[in-house]
Amino acid sequence: MEKWQVLNLYAGIGGNRKLWDNVDVIAVENDKRIADIYKKHFPNDTVVIGDAHKYLLDNYDEGWHFIWSSPPCPTHSRIRNIAGVGCGQNKPVYPDMRLYEEIIFLNQIFHSSGTTFNGQFCVENVQSYYDPLIKPLIVGRHYFWTNFHITPYKIETRGHMESNNVLMKIKGFDVNDKELLRNCTEPELGEHIFNCGMKNIQKHIVEGY
Secondary structure, X not given: OOOEEEEEEOOOOOOOOOOOOOEEEEEEEOOHHHHHHHHHHOOOOEEEEOOHHHHHHHHXXXXXXXXXXXXXXXXXXXXXXXXXXXXXXXXXXXOOOHHHHHHHHHHXXXXXXXXXXXXXXXXXXXXXXXXXXXXOEEEOOEEEEEOOOOOOOOOOOOOOOOOHHHHHHHHOOOOOOHHHHHHOOOHHHHHHHHHHHHHHHHHXXXXXX
């Protein structure tokens, strides 16, 4: 079977990607140190060190079966707003609206209508301190915007307060950096969402559009 062509934006260390199967992945990450960790764990992926937001705009029409995007979350997060701004520890900042730029953009270019079927996308972010401007699906403490249905999934634990050794076991990465491990997507959740998207593609292939 032909490999699925996947674009993994704001790839981090690759928590979302860890359990994807039969894929040819281009991963975009702007931090070289983090990109090097990703490459260590996924040597067969092509890793691009650069601006994921611009990369999407420049390369959206490369025939992707699946695009995953996890834009920066700090300016949207409840934690920063409550524990930071609310307590005077951080200055208020504008929410980074690249998140919604990408949701709207991907909704525009990836759709199924009539005889046209272009692919699947998933945009992930934390639950925000404000009401989301575009309604997402909520899984655990995260938002997901997709053009396909995600079947129910229960997250047992995120393991945020665990030690490095426990986090490495939970996440399945050999990374002695607690912050990176805490923030990466659970591999099982990334696998579940990816498989939901691929099943939707297979359905359309079988139905002939």
